[in-house]
Amino acid sequence: MTDEKNAALIEAIEKGDAESVRQLLDDGADPNVRKRVTLEATIDDWRLPKSPERRIDSAECESALALAIMHGNAAIAGHLLEKGADPNTAVEWKTPSAIGQNWKLENWDGTWMSIGRWRWTYAFPSHLALAISGGGTRRLYSLLNHGATITDKIIASAKKPFYTKFYALLNDHDVERSHAKFPPLTQSKATDFALLDAIDNGNEVKVHELLKDGANPNVCKRITTLANIANSGGVTGEVKLDTGVGESALALAIIKGYTSIVHALAEEGVDLTAPIQWSVPAGKSRWFLNDWEKERWAKKCAFPSALHLATAIDGTVVERDGKPRNCYDSVKVNMKGGYVRLDNPDASKSFTLKGNLDIIKLLLSRGCGAVLPPTYVMEVMQAVVDIRPSYESTIGYKAGDELLMISISDDLKYGRGFAVFSKRIGSFPLNSLRKWANISDPESPPSSTATGAAEANLSPSGIPAWHIDHQGITLGAKLREGALVSRTSASGQLWMPP
Structure with missing residues (x-):
């Protein structure tokens, strides 16, 4: 009867059925039971005295607690530990080879460069060592709270990048440290890993927390x-x-x-x-x-x-x-x-990769600068209308040898506006921005009749600059030598500087 309960316990753990695990443990199932794997194969090989020959082998494999850890079920691990599962015992198990119907003698015995009937053997010095190799922090909490021994060897292993979750947990929380001396934490904290998890899952509330x-x-x-x-x-x-x-x-x-x-x-x-x-x-x-x-x-x-x-x-x-x-x-x-x-x-x-204008606006408002492609110049310029930053930001556009820079400034001298700095060092095809702006070639209006007074200035870098002194924010793009096509947030007028 006990063997049946133990087998049912292993099955319930693998199914993730925490309630059945709890009931079986209450009924006397062994919390330290190990899964037993029996391998049977028919060896069809001319070297055997009698072929085919039926062979059987068994091995004690994963413990109940090891299964709970690997399946990521903290609740089941907790039930097992409460009923006496030993977190400090060594963990070892094997997995069989998958040969199918064509077993030969070397497949079973592991001769002639064959790996043998048991393909993999896994070993950890304790369940705690298994947990830190990939278990979640909740399982680590359960093990630590139920007497898992923290040895010098465990601490040495935890310092390796492979075990940073465990090492970070020990640093972040007040864990009993009587078993080993803890060096300063140099890896990322557990909260940092959790932050990345939250971002991956788009959990904004968790990110803020x-x-x-x-x-x-x-x-x-x-x-x-x-x-x-x-x-x-x-x-x-x-x-x-x-x-x-x-x-x-x-x-x-x-x-x-x-x-x-x-x-x-x-x-x-x-x-x-x-x-x-x-x-x-x-x-x-x-x-x-x-x-x-x-x-x-x-x-x-x-x-x-x-x-x-x-x-x-x-x-x-x-x-x-x-x-x-x-x-x-x-x-x-x-x-x-x-x-x-x-x-x-x-x-x-x-x-x-998809450009995100909302994120672009946010980054620009924080003072970021970059060289932008034609497909973004006018959209970003339109986005600038809504930004009105309180400090300088610069975006630039380079196509061949043509350079456009838009500098947004809160300098009182410029009346909370922005300046377009442009430098012609080559040619720039007019059609590049046609779908984003109503581009025309009107005669240059006198500066006194323009929506804003155009002033010739030099930027701090020495690049020739035009400053548009306007209550709104004026957007501009230099399309070819001597032409500045501009539109304002107030009227959308097109104009060219004198």
Whole structure:
């Protein structure tokens, strides 16, 4: 009867049925029971005295607590611990080979470069070590609260990038530290990882809560990729692991178009001018050592600034061959989560890059500047009408050798307006902006009859400038030498300076 209850307990854990787990434990099921796996195979091989031959082997595999940890069920882990599951016992299990109907002697015995009937063997010094390799913080809480021993070896392991969640948890919370001396935390805090999780899921409320609790607005994902390296005979042996830097919190919010989250990060001091870059791991069903050394990171994406990413321009991607390429319409992004642990082959997802005018307006209002493509010049200029910033911001547009810069200023000298700085160093086709502005070629009106008084000025950089002194905000674009087509927020008039 006890064996039946234990088997039912394992089944309930694998189904995630917390209530059945609780009932079975109350009825006497063993909280420390281990799953038993029996492998049966028919060996059809001429080397056997009698072929075919039926063979059977069994192994004690995952414990009930290990299953709860790996299935991510904190409630079930809690039930097991309350009933006496030992978090400090070693964890070990095997998984069988999948040969199908064609078992040969070497498949069973592991001879002739074959891996044998048990393909993988996993081992951890304790359930706590298993939990920190990929378990959530709630499961870690349960283990720590039920007497899991924190050893020097565990702490040493937790310092590695692979175990940053656990190490951050110990640093963030008042855990009993009598078992080992804790060095200062150098990795991201648990609240930082939670912030990235919240942004990935578009949870604005959670983002605000975590930022208020001290999460770092400049935090980046940590991406750990693992691979089982095959030798020349195709047999898998050594496990390789590497950790890289993924998307920043700001990059995630921009890529996914979460304007309110970008605003929240900006309010908490995120660096809006820093270059944005992240790495994406490669995905393969089988790795050889040479491939791992050269190709484990499939892509490295980079943008000069947040505004470049928001406008989807000037991005570059460095692929496995090491050559940078322009990033035109889509980027590879990492899987969801602040701390991502990957087993091959699924490694990334694609996101289409779409300029977000709301985010562009927000970044401009915060003083960001960038070079913009023709498809954005007039839209961004129209967006500027609504910004009315309290400090300077500059956007620029370069097509070939033609440069346009729009500087927005709150300088009293300019009457809370903006100046268009333009410098002709080449030609610029007139039709580039035709669909965004009602462009005409009227004769130049006298400056006294223009909507605003046009003044010839020099910008601080020495570039010839026209300043439009108007109560509204005047928008302009230099289309060719001597012509400035402008429209105002008040009347939409077209004019050219004298």
